[in-house]
Amino acid sequence: MTGVPVIDAKGLGLTFQTGDGPVVALSDVNLAVRRGDFVSFIGPSGCGKTTFLRVAADLERPTSGSITVNGMSPADARQARAYGYVFQAAGLFPWRTIDRNIRLPLEIMGYSKDDQNARVARVLEMVELSGFENKYPWQLSGGMQQRASIARALAFDADLLLMDEPFGALDEIVRDRLNEQLLDLWKRTGKTICFVTHSIPEAVYLSTRIVVMSPRPGRVTDVIESPLPAERPLHIRESAAFLDIAARVRDGLRAGMGDDV
Amino acid sequence: MVADHAPGSGARIVGGRVFPVLVVVLSILVIWYAGAVLLNRAWVLDQAQRAGVELSVGEVVAQSWSQERPRLPAPHQVVEDFWNSTFGTRVTSKRSLVRHAWITLSATLAGFGLGAVLGIMLAVGIVHDRTMNASVMPWVIASQTIPILAIAPMIIVVLNSVGVSGLLPKAFISMYLSFFPVVVGMVKGFRSPDRMLLDQMHTWNAGRRQTFWKLRWPASMPYLFASLKVAVAASLVGAIIGELPTGAVAGLGARMLSGSYYGQTVQIWSALLMAAILAAVLVALIGLAERVTLAAMGGRA
Numbered sequence: 129m130t131g132v133p134v135i136d137a138k139g140l141g142l143t144f145q146t147g148d149g150p151v152v153a154l155s156d157v158n159l160a161v162r163r164g165d166f167v168s169f170i171g172p173s174g175c176g177k178t179t180f181l182r183v184a185a186d187l188e189r190p191t192s193g194s195i196t197v198n199g200m201s202p203a204d205a206r207q208a209r210a211y212g213y214v215f216q217a218a219g220l221f222p223w224r225t226i227d228r229n230i231r232l233p234l235e236i237m238g239y240s241k242d243d244q245n246a247r248v249a250r251v252l253e254m255v256e257l258s259g260f261e262n263k264y265p266w267q268l269s270g271g272m273q274q275r276a277s278i279a280r281a282l283a284f285d286a287d288l289l290l291m292d293e294p295f296g297a298l299d300e301i302v303r304d305r306l307n308e309q310l311l312d313l314w315k316r317t318g319k320t321i322c323f324v325t326h327s328i329p330e331a332v333y334l335s336t337r338i339v340v341m342s343p344r345p346g347r348v349t350d351v352i353e354s355p356l357p358a359e360r361p362l363h364i365r366e367s368a369a370f371l372d373i374a375a376r377v378r379d380g381l382r383a384g385m386g387d388d389v
Numbered sequence: 390m391v392a393d394h395a396p397g398s399g400a401r402i403v404g405g406r407v408f409p410v411l412v413v414v415l416s417i418l419v420i421w422y423a424g425a426v427l428l429n430r431a432w433v434l435d436q437a438q439r440a441g442v443e444l445s446v447g448e449v450v451a452q453s454w455s456q457e458r459p460r461l462p463a464p465h466q467v468v469e470d471f472w473n474s475t476f477g478t479r480v481t482s483k484r485s486l487v488r489h490a491w492i493t494l495s496a497t498l499a500g501f502g503l504g505a506v507l508g509i510m511l512a513v514g515i516v517h518d519r520t521m522n523a524s525v526m527p528w529v530i531a532s533q534t535i536p537i538l539a540i541a542p543m544i545i546v547v548l549n550s551v552g553v554s555g556l557l558p559k560a561f562i563s564m565y566l567s568f569f570p571v572v573v574g575m576v577k578g579f580r581s582p583d584r585m586l587l588d589q590m591h592t593w594n595a596g597r598r599q600t601f602w603k604l605r606w607p608a609s610m611p612y613l614f615a616s617l618k619v620a621v622a623a624s625l626v627g628a629i630i631g632e633l634p635t636g637a638v639a640g641l642g643a644r645m646l647s648g649s650y651y652g653q654t655v656q657i658w659s660a661l662l663m664a665a666i667l668a669a670v671l672v673a674l675i676g677l678a679e680r681v682t683l684a685a686m687g688g689r690a
Binding site: 185186187206207209211212213215216217219221222223224225232233235236237264266 | 591593599608610
């Protein structure tokens, strides 16, 4: 828990120039993500939570302030392959089998064939997809596709996982199951995870810290340290502590929305 | 999947495909025969009048369908000539339609190959280079607004004067027509991967070359085959047109041209029939290659 923060944002701002004039996506965001944290970003659409992740991933350039990833600029961190990014949709290549999809970043990064084989087998087992390596994406359910996508992000040695609403398109039952698996994965691998969501229960259930954001302009309104224990069975969601945090997140969201709701 | 369709597919083909096709073919034949009577009867009646003979309706019809040099040959005349000049003639003979078809086909294939490669290379440049994107596309489009018949003779004359003759000038004209659909299709195909997949490659720090071979190229396959089908048909047209102004003595184009010089309409039509068959076979071959490729890429269809 010591040393350089994995992500360190200071006064971070991003303004998009659009045809309708400037749109402020992020404004004065100060946030440090510590090693081993599971940080959720929650807020209504347009609050900049995805933008923050994209800035950290060097997919967008900030227009003010500074951000470092593993102590480097996002561009350097990307070139050092410091993070794995899981998008909203699984983004599997339809012409590649699950095995070859997971192999794709490994091929690009130049891992040896043997190393690739070992890694693919390991991460497939981690996300419980062993036996599906020769299936094509369309032969898998949405939940399985998203698990394959997570496996792909785990396959190379990035200790930071950036996840942009990875379970947003899935039904609640599948989502619960994947949340459990993700927590388990996080504990086993010790990775740092940044997780964008707009589900309050999901954020509270998963996180060690919850970052509440609000739109117009995108800013951080509250950072909540979760008092929940590391061991989290699904029914923890009925406990008083859980409901307390959920209430606080809801209040934070409501305050951030102002009169808009 | 193909296997899912297997039960009862025979019945469905008969009910769903063969019948409509038969109806269309029969309608064409009826219209064709009727047209032959309409167009050819004037000559028949004229001949009869000169000879001072009265002809019954049946005789007029029969003679309209069996003239030596009809305005519109009847289908059976075309088929007969096609059969004789294809199977009834030695391949080495100047009258062999197989020989003429091969000469045109070789130019078509050469032009198609050149056009496909040129088209793909231009598309690669257009997708990867801003300057090419802005500058090349207008020229590509402009090239197709020029009537090919107008520049075909110039191409042949210019190439001839630098000592290039035979197959190559025809292949060149064929390429001129066939690269266009490939450029347009492949630019679209190379740009078909959505933003998210490109972002994903970016997060893995993939280079342009890797992004091209691992993402853009495979993603463009459906577009490639669609444009190759158009291109191969255009190649054939190009090769035939390339034979018209050259005074070429061989090839389907030359066959059509000499047919029109000597009023051999049946010969023109059987050359046309051969060209149509060639085009159908070439398109079908590309369709087959498409099916094999997409199946190997895990395609659902």
